[in-house]
Amino acid sequence: MTPPAVTLLDVARAAGVSKSTVSDALQGSGRVAETTRDRVREVAEQLGYRPNSAARRLRRSSTGAIGLHLPQTATRLDYYMNLAFGAVQRAQEGGLDVVLLAAPAGAASGPLASRVDGLLVIDPEVGDSAVPGLLDAGVPVVTGERYLGPSPTPAGAVVCDNAASLTALLDHVRGRGARRPALLAPEGASAWAEALRGTAAAWGGSHGPQVALRTVPFAATAADAEAATRRLLASDPAIDAVICAPDGAAPGVLRAAAALGRTVGTDLLVASCVDGAANRGANPPVTAVDLRPAAYGRACAELLCDILAARTPPDTVRRHAWALETRPSTTG
Secondary structure (H helix, E strand, O other): OHHHHHOOHHHHHHOOOHHHHHHHHOOOOOOOOOOHHHHHHHHHHOOOOOOOOOHHHHHHHOEEEEEEOOOOHHHHHHHHHHHHHHHHHHHHOOOEEEEEEEEOOOHHHHHHHHHEEEEEEEEEOHHHHHHHHHHOOOOOEEEEOOOOOOOOOOEEEEEHHHHHHHHHHHHHHHHOOOEEEEEEEEOOOOOOHHHHHHHHHHHHHOOOOOOEEEEEEEOOHHHHHHHHHHHHHHOOOOEEEEEEEHHEEEEEEEHHHHOOOOOOOEEEEEEEEEHHHHHHHOOOOOEEOOOOOOHHHHHHHHHHHHHOOOOOOOOOOEEOOOEEEOOOOHHO
């Protein structure tokens, strides 16, 4: 079996410097001390590092395009479609086309990635086999939320404070009288999912009763949420607030509440971690966190454009603001 190729990240770890320093040292560019440059070159030679020829070509000329990788479940979720529109709009303003990288991504991380100037990788999950290859494709990568798996360091990231947004929801329902809240949390190892699960546990430890935690698929449907809520309320009738994480699934919580004779907005409060048309049009409308997906996609594309144009240094992390939208599902 052929051993895996040595990457810039391997050299960076062995030399005790950043990936960008290794890149500058090997290219003879950037402000790198000669002693550091010599050490990096020596380590690279010892490890048998060979530069990526596609990456070298990309550094010499622009392709005029960037790639966009979304979670596999993205095509049926309003959140990701709005995010994609925002990213495309900002890229076009910078004179760049956007190529959607469809799963499976074996081709995306190979020949397709070599035909783009940079990549946007949104909500990367550890279980997504495409992500490591994309992060090591030889072009600048900006992630929407951090990647929790072992990989080369992306050139930049745009992150939301998901712990703060869930805390705001839990504080809100507590302020409306809830004393036994529950969270339908997403499965999987993504920064978003782990932040929500960890925050629910920490909040319960600080405020008395533990948050009743149930996991549902990352892209749970309304039917998934309805079934999970029925089981939850049947096993623990004291639950007086249900916060549903996945986009578009909260109306299923409303259906379960109605079937079990609960009155939403009074004896059962319902909220969502992601806002969207399904929440705004529900009966009653559902309190939710507006993550401003179009603006988020725009922010990711803007950071990548700034890195490609050398207006912003690599390793930049930008914060994206959210807003809590309160509606009758928690206000009566």
